[in-house]
Amino acid sequence: MTYERFEDLPVWKDSARLYEDVEALLEESALHASRGFRDQLDRATLSISNNIAEGFERGTTNELLAFLYIARGSAGEVRSMLTIKLRSARDAELKRRISNLVSLAESCSRQLRAWADHLQNCEIKGQRHLTEKTRRLADQKRRANEFQGKLTEIVRKSRKSQI
Numbered sequence: 001m002t003y004e005r006f007e008d009l010p011v012w013k014d015s016a017r018l019y020e021d022v023e024a025l026l027e028e029s030a031l032h033a034s035r036g037f038r039d040q041l042d043r044a045t046l047s048i049s050n051n052i053a054e055g056f057e058r059g060t061t062n063e064l065l066a067f068l069y070i071a072r073g074s075a076g077e078v079r080s081m082l083t084i085k086l087r088s089a090r091d092a093e094l095k096r097r098i099s100n101l102v103s104l105a106e107s108c109s110r111q112l113r114a115w116a117d118h119l120q121n122c123e124i125k126g127q128r129h130l131t132e133k134t135r136r137l138a139d140q141k142r143r144a145n146e147f148q149g150k151l152t153e154i155v156r157k158s159r160k161s162q163i
Contacts, residue, residue, distance in 0.1 A: 003056075006052060006053045006057065009052065011052060011108055011111040011115065012049055012052045012053065014104060014107060014111065015048040015049040015052060015071070015075075016049045017104065018045055018049075018078070018101065018104045018105060018108060019045045019046050019048070019049060021097075021101055021104070022041060022045040022078070022082075022101060023042070025097060025101065026038050026041065026042060028094065030091050030094045031085065031089075031094065032088075033085065040081065041078065041081045044074050044078050045074070045078050047070070047071070048074045048078070048105075049071075051067045051068070051070045052067070052068065052071050054067050055067025055071070061122060064119060065116055065120065068112050068115060068116045068119075069116065071108075071112055072109055072112040072113060072116070075105050075106075075108045075109040075112065076109060078101075079102055079106060079109070082098050082101050083102055086098045086099060086102065
């Protein structure tokens with residue numbers, strides 16, 4: 001699937017939700033944390049969605065990859081900070097909320113890794129590198145793969161009917 005706007009990306013939506021939920025957590029009086037901890041958690045969480053957006057708006061795959069890895073690093077930082085707070089939390093409801101945030105940060109990290117892996121194996125190196133020829137070649141490859149899939153299905157059905 002091709003996305004036209006970073007706001008439509010599932011991983012951006014999840015990272016934005018993570019930020020909103022962390023922001024709400026930081027307002028909790030039950031969360032005993034220093035001002036520095038709160039500030040760093042706030043900045044690290046916001047960094048995930050911002051780096052996804054900035055990378056998406058860049059013109060090459062390599063630039064996008066660099067920002068995806070930065071976003072993934074921020075997701076790891078958020079997980080680390082939340083896990084530290086989870087270890088010291090006493091309130092059951094607070095523990096549940098923090099645990100859910102850790103899970104969401106892990107999900108963002110997995111999505112970013114999968115996207116980066118896909119991009120590393122992609123032949124098109126970004127919008128700046130697209131020409132009419134590369135667009136045409138990419139379309140030909142897509143059509144060839146679809147045709148190959150149809151042929152494979154026909155052969156499978158043919159073999160099945162011979163049995």
